[in-house]
Every structure is written in C-alpha cells, then in structure tokens.
Amino acid sequence: MEETTGLESEHLKKVLSFYPFEVSNIILQSSRSGRTIWEVETEEGLKILKQAHMHPKRMLFIAGAHLHLLQNGLPITKIHNTKRGGFCIGSGEYAYVLYDKHQGKEVIYYNKEQLEKVLIYAGKFHQASEGYIPIQESKIRGRLGKWHKLYRWKLQELEGNKRIALSFPDDVFSTMFLEYVDKMLARGQRALQEINDPYFDQWTKEVIASNSFCQQDFTLARFAEIDDAMFMKELHSITSDLPVRDLRIFLNKVMKKMSVWDTNLAIHMLSAYDSENSLSEKQFRVLWTDLSFPHLFCAIAHKYYLGQKRSWSDEKYIWALQNIIALEDSKEEFLQNFSDIYHEIKSNSGGK
Structure with a gap:
C-alpha cells in the first residue's frame, strides 16, 4: 500500500467531499485493469473508494444493481450514497463508488x-x-x-x-x-x-x-x-x-x-x-x-x-x-x- 501523491490526493479529497464523511487518511491499495482502489479512513470506519475507467452511466447501472442486491438481503458490502443521494460520481472518463471495507477469511479455489x-x-x-x-x-x-x-x-x-x-x-x-x-x-x-x-x-x-x-x-x-x-x-x-x-x-x-x-x-x-x-x-x-x-x-x-x-x-x-x-x-x-x-x-x- 502507498500514500497518495499531492495532486492525486487533492483530486481524491474533492471526490470524497461529495460524501458525508470526515476523511482522515487515503491509502492506495491497488491499480490494475482500469480500476484503482483506495482505502479511506473516516470517523465511521474504513471505506473503499473505487475508480473505474468507464462511462459514469455504466457505473450507475452497476451501482444501482449493488443497492438492489443489498436491499434484497444479499450479504454484500454497503454502498454509500453521496450527500445528494447519488449512487456514484462521474469525472470525465472515470466513475467512482464508495463502500464499506470488510475483512474475513480468504476464499480460495482449492477449498x-x-x-x-x-x-x-x-x-x-x-x-x-x-x-x-x-x-x-x-x-x-x-x-x-x-x-x-x-x-x-x-x-x-x-x-x-x-x-x-x-x-x-x-x-x-x-x-x-x-x-x-x-x-x-x-x-x-x-x-x-x-x-x-x-x-x-x-x-x-x-x-x-x-x-x-x-x-x-x-x-x-x-x-x-x-x-x-x-x-x-x-x-x-x-x-x-x-x-x-x-x-x-x-x-x-x-x-x-x-x-x-x-x-x-x-x-x-x-x-x-x-x-x-x-x-x-x-x-x-x-x-x-x-x-x-x-x-x-x-x-x-x-x-x-x-x-x-x-x-x-x-x-x-x-x-x-x-x-x-x-x-x-x-x-x-x-x-x-x-x-x-x-x-x-x-x-x-x-x-x-
């Protein structure tokens, strides 16, 4: 895991300002296949911010499905709405979603x-x-x-x-x-x-x-x-x-x-x-x-x-x-x- 750079940090803070959380730290977790993941420390626990290289309207389709599954009782992480009730955020060619971080036992293919x-x-x-x-x-x-x-x-x-x-x-x-x-x-x-x-x-x-x-x-x-x-x-x-x-x-x-x-x-x-x-x-x-x-x-x-x-x-x-x-x-x-x-x-x- 890496600390975010200055310019990147300012951009992420702007993205996260749309959410109702106080952010104390942002740590890069991974970046591959057009998706970048950051761990976000907030007063309400650890969150995950995901950036995807896709049209925001496509992310809206996925984020809406995520919320639908959650509302229907599927064991899936909670996805957070923005202050205005949005499912995700669009910024040019990228889209962002924020959800809770969960840890548990690793799941492997040979078990x-x-x-x-x-x-x-x-x-x-x-x-x-x-x-x-x-x-x-x-x-x-x-x-x-x-x-x-x-x-x-x-x-x-x-x-x-x-x-x-x-x-x-x-x-x-x-x-x-x-x-x-x-x-x-x-x-x-x-x-x-x-x-x-x-x-x-x-x-x-x-x-x-x-x-x-x-x-x-x-x-x-x-x-x-x-x-x-x-x-x-x-x-x-x-x-x-x-x-x-x-x-x-x-x-x-x-x-x-x-x-x-x-x-x-x-x-x-x-x-x-x-x-x-x-x-x-x-x-x-x-x-x-x-x-x-x-x-x-x-x-x-x-x-x-x-x-x-x-x-x-x-x-x-x-x-x-x-x-x-x-x-x-x-x-x-x-x-x-x-x-x-x-x-x-x-x-x-x-x-x-």
Whole structure:
C-alpha cells in the first residue's frame, strides 16, 4: 500500500467531499485493469473508494444493481450514497463508488467447502437480482438474445485463426492449435445448433421479464468468508443474461486452475447452486450447451494471434494452450453423460 501523491490526493479529497464523511487518511491499495482502489479512513470506519475507467452511466447501472442486491438481503458490502443521494460520481472518463471495507477469511479455489458456499451464494445472487429496474440515466449492458451472434462471431474468428495458423508451419503454438481446432469447431457448431431449441428463446424471454442479471465473473478475490458464510466485498460488473452463463464461467475457471475437469467436483458445486436456486432439466441442458462451446479455446487463440498478452512468452502461451486442451478433453465424459449427472445433482440438492 502507498500514500497518495499531492495532486492525486487533492483530486481524491474533492471526490470524497461529495460524501458525508470526515476523511482522515487515503491509502492506495491497488491499480490494475482500469480500476484503482483506495482505502479511506473516516470517523465511521474504513471505506473503499473505487475508480473505474468507464462511462459514469455504466457505473450507475452497476451501482444501482449493488443497492438492489443489498436491499434484497444479499450479504454484500454497503454502498454509500453521496450527500445528494447519488449512487456514484462521474469525472470525465472515470466513475467512482464508495463502500464499506470488510475483512474475513480468504476464499480460495482449492477449498471444496468454500466453493460450495460460493455456489450457494451465486444462487442467492441470481434470486436477489430479480426485479431490478435501472434508473433512466443508466447505460445498460446485456447479452440476452445475443448468444447466436456471439457463438457465430467466435466460430468465425476461430476459422480465421485456423487460416493464420496454417501460414506458420514452424510455429509450435500453431501446430498444437491445428491438431485440435477442427474438434473445437465441430463442438462449437453443435452448440450453435442446440441453442436453436425453442426452449432457449422461451427462457430468454422469461429472464427478460424477470429483470434479473448476472455477475459475469464470480472471482474469489471479491469474496470474504465471514461467520462461515460468503460475503461479497465488491460488485465488479453485471450484465443481463441467463444465470447459467455465470455458472459456465465459474466452472471453467475452477477447472482450468486444476488443468483437468473434475466431474465429482462439478456435481458438488452444481448441487450446491441448485439447492438455493433450482434449475429445470431444460435449463441445465442450456448450461451443458454453453460448457460444450469452446470458449476457453477461442479465448487463448484470440490472445495469441492478436498479441494481446505482450508480456507472455511463447512458452507461457504454449502452456496455456496445453492446459485448455487437457481440460476440454477431460470434460468430454461430463458433457456426454447429461442425464445421469442431472439426476445426481437433483438427488444431492433435494430434488427441487
């Protein structure tokens, strides 16, 4: 942690003057990926000031959702209004929010009990999100009704990356990529066909009508375990989408860290979620479809051929690709045994 510089300190004091607190100290905690976090000492305890490089109207959408979750009883840090009742502050290309700082037990990806609690929390999150009506000035983000377009775009890009790889026969990454790309393209095309099922559109309309949202990324660094339960320290972002998107992203993230798809762990996690927010068989089938689509494979190819991670060595890219291939190979058995796994999830969760 670092003390703030003079010019920065004056700007932050101006931002904080909009809030009803007496500030005694400001300490920089972190700055990365367009977001900067400061710890703020006040007469009412420690607060967190977050600066995000985003349109203030987009932050208004997120901050309003944060308040909605809090009002619906979700264990999440208190977000503070300005003296005039605003959810956030806009300053040029940046937006600011202020919320309470909480400390608890660290949440990690290799703790099965904590993963179970995170999935229970995810179920509560999706339920608490229902009925959110953003204020008129908000800049809304949503993916509902866009799955077909997104799948097609990723598959087209994968085809394009295949053509690029063919022009580099001596490139180790490209050689590995070409050995696997046709299998991933076929899986992606099957997934695209599966979301043509009439139920997919029906569920999309139901979620639109519910005015619910997804968290987008249940990164564990944003959680603390307090009194044996999960507590969200920060709401990073939201989007309007089917709840299974959050499940797909989190399952893929956990399994990628393990370099293998652990079916028993996946069942354990999904049973925990289903015990709190029960999904129907058709809704679980949509999750299976999204898990079968090669999101991770598309992402690593996108990063490599666009040179997005300039700090990565060739060896790191190759390791990342090997990891994803191993994960997708080991996922096959899970994907092909939907019926048995679905019934096991329902048995574990109470059969709701």
